[in-house]
Amino acid sequence: MSKEIASKWNARYAYSGKPLPPPAQVLSRAEQWLPKGDSLSALDLACGRAANAYFLASRGFRTTAWDISETVINEISSRQPQVLADIAVRDVAEQPPMASSFDVIVVTRFLSRELCPAIQAALKPGGVLFYQTFTHGLSNKDYLLADNELLSLFKGLHLLEYQEPEPDESGKAEARLIARRSMHD
Numbered sequence: 001m002s003k004e005i006a007s008k009w010n011a012r013y014a015y016s017g018k019p020l021p022p023p024a025q026v027l028s029r030a031e032q033w034l035p036k037g038d039s040l041s042a043l044d045l046a047c048g049r050a051a052n053a054y055f056l057a058s059r060g061f062r063t064t065a066w067d068i069s070e071t072v073i074n075e076i077s078s079r080q081p082q083v084l085a086d087i088a089v090r091d092v093a094e095q096p097p098m099a100s101s102f103d104v105i106v107v108t109r110f111l112s113r114e115l116c117p118a119i120q121a122a123l124k125p126g127g128v129l130f131y132q133t134f135t136h137g138l139s140n141k142d143y144l145l146a147d148n149e150l151l152s153l154f155k156g157l158h159l160l161e162y163q164e165p166e167p168d169e170s171g172k173a174e175a176r177l178i179a180r181r182s183m184h185d
Contacts, residue, residue: 002068002091023055024108026132026176033128033160033178034059040103041085045092045119046110050076050084052130053106057083061104066090097122106130109174111143116153123181129157130178135164137172150175157181 022028034056042061044053049072053065064086067073073089096118097105103124111133123129131154135145151162157179167173 002093020049020054021051023051024106024130024132025174026108026130026178027052027055027106030130030161030178031059033130033180034061035103035126035128037103041101041124042104042106043097043102043122045097045105045107047076048072048109050087052108053084056104056106057085064088064102066092068092100124103127104130108132109134111145113153120154120156120181123157125181125185126183127181128160128178129154129180132174132176135173135175136167137170145175150177154179 040061042053042056042063044050044056044063044065047053047065047067050065053063057063062085065073065076065084066088068089068091070089073087076084077087093112093115096115099121101122101124104127105119105123107119107130109132119129131150133145133150134143135147138144148164150164151159154177158181159177159179161178162176164175165173
């Protein structure tokens, strides 16, 4: 695990003390794309405070939340009642999700281009990816998507929705992609 990255995020979450944020727009505004059925599984990858994980759990998904920050995972683990199926400190760059293991994967405000093939492969056939991250507004350009880059990172999936808005008054913008793995992969 990258100790430097984990330390950065542990420090960021150490004093958060804020109420749970709302789920990401890519998920909350596109609930119609969630798969229907019993015993469906979901992953909130690089979950932060796990707003997306709680949203999915409230809709009946057996939900997993992973983050590199031990601090935020401890916070999530202490919440009562606990409705998440699995909560773990995990460096997803070192331990990506296993192939065909989730019906839904949500990734927000996290970008590791090298991990995108593993994320795509981790969807079960018919599984849906909800991905939202920055195109503008971060000082570190390594974590900004280029124009339409999110589309190319997941070109093996069937596109359901894609938005790439212009920057807002603060100079920030986030691309939002919803895509499904074929039932025949």
